[in-house]
Amino acid sequence: MDALVFYISGILMIASALLVVxxxxxxxxxxxxxxxxxxTSVNFLVLRSPFLAVIQVLVYGGAIMVLFIFVLMxxxxxxxxxxxxxxxxxxxxxxxxxxxxxxxxCWAISSSKRVGEAGExxxxxxxxxxxxxxxxTREIGEALFAEHILPFEFTxxxxxxxxxxxxxxxxxxxxSGPAEKDEKEEGAENPQEAGA
Amino acid sequence: MTLSLELCLYLCAAVFSIGVYGVxxxxxIIVILxxxxxxxxxxxxxxxxxxxxxxxxxxxxxxxxxxxxxxxFVIIVLAIAAAEAAVGLAILLAVYRRWRSTQVxxxxxxxG
Numbered sequence: 001m002d003a004l005v006f007y008i009s010g011i012l013m014i015a016s017a018l019l020v021v022x023x024x025x026x027x028x029x030x031x032x033x034x035x036x037x038x039x040t041s042v043n044f045l046v047l048r049s050p051f052l053a054v055i056q057v058l059v060y061g062g063a064i065m066v067l068f069i070f071v072l073m074x075x076x077x078x079x080x081x082x083x084x085x086x087x088x089x090x091x092x093x094x095x096x097x098x099x100x101x102x103x104x105x106c107w108a109i110s111s112s113k114r115v116g117e118a119g120e121x122x123x124x125x126x127x128x129x130x131x132x133x134x135x136x137t138r139e140i141g142e143a144l145f146a147e148h149i150l151p152f153e154f155t156x157x158x159x160x161x162x163x164x165x166x167x168x169x170x171x172x173x174x175x176s177g178p179a180e181k182d183e184k185e186e187g188a189e190n191p192q193e194a195g196a
Numbered sequence: 197m198t199l200s201l202e203l204c205l206y207l208c209a210a211v212f213s214i215g216v217y218g219v220x221x222x223x224x225i226i227v228i229l230x231x232x233x234x235x236x237x238x239x240x241x242x243x244x245x246x247x248x249x250x251x252x253x254x255x256x257x258x259x260x261x262x263x264x265x266x267x268x269f270v271i272i273v274l275a276i277a278a279a280e281a282a283v284g285l286a287i288l289l290a291v292y293r294r295w296r297s298t299q300v301x302x303x304x305x306x307x308g
Binding site: 071072095119120135139155 | 223
């Protein structure tokens with residue numbers, strides 16, 4: 001039963017991923033990407049990672065996709081701006097390159113001795129003993145804050161730098177100083193007040 | 197019906213390759229960033245599959261790895277994906293203000 005769920009959502013994952021990269025309108029791509037993330041979280045559940053399944057929906061389906069759709073709405077691109085220069089040669093080269101990569105990965109997986117030995121193991125089978133709770137929130141918390149505390153702190157520094165970088169990149173260049181900017185903002189607000 | 201590690205890895209390879217195709221074939225930066233997210237998800241699924249495989253039926257772990265290590269890996273990949281999306285979209289906004297375009301073909305300032 002669990003394996004069947006994995007197969008179905010795996011096929012749907014590939015279908016939605018193909019649609020994400022082929023749709024002309026990025027809004028459709030964004031919505032299909034949400035579908036893809038939800039299907040991925042289903043597969044996480046099958047592979048005994050309930051906490052990560054929830055985090056997948058919250059962080060990817062919630063935060064990251066809201067960021068994407070927010071930027072899409074902010075830019076408000078016209079169909080002319082969305083139109084990509086049709087270049088069949090580049091598309092063919094991209095298909096050939098990614099096809100070669102897929103073939104190479106499949107060859108690596110099928111020729112790996114370790115993975116071949118794992119063929120008999122059923123990943124949906126029951127687990128007992130000390131590892132039965134692996135993937136639950138308590139276990140992950142203990143692993144994250146005891147054993148892997150240093151990478152965790154480095155990640156927090158990275159996110160801090162990313163926030164500063166995002167603010168620096170999106171600042172408006174037109175005003176040279178803070179005083180001038182304030183005047184402009186006041187100037188922008190005044191007509192609204194007058195209009196009201 | 198059983199689920200083998202090999203099949204999970206084929207699925208991850210397929211998703212990763214589709215992401216690579218999107219990055220190479222598309223012109224719109226937003227779709228390229230979405231394809232990057234696809235690639236990161238393929239990798240996450242591979243890490244989770246290996247983590248599940250390393251837990252044997254008796255509850256022990258193969259090669260002595262603690263059972264929740266793969267989950268911690270995925271959490272850190274998630275955090276980095278969020279940071280990457282934030283910086284990528286900030287660059288996109290700056291580029292759109294400068295050139296009024298989101299096509300990578302229009303950005304040829306570094307082209308020799």
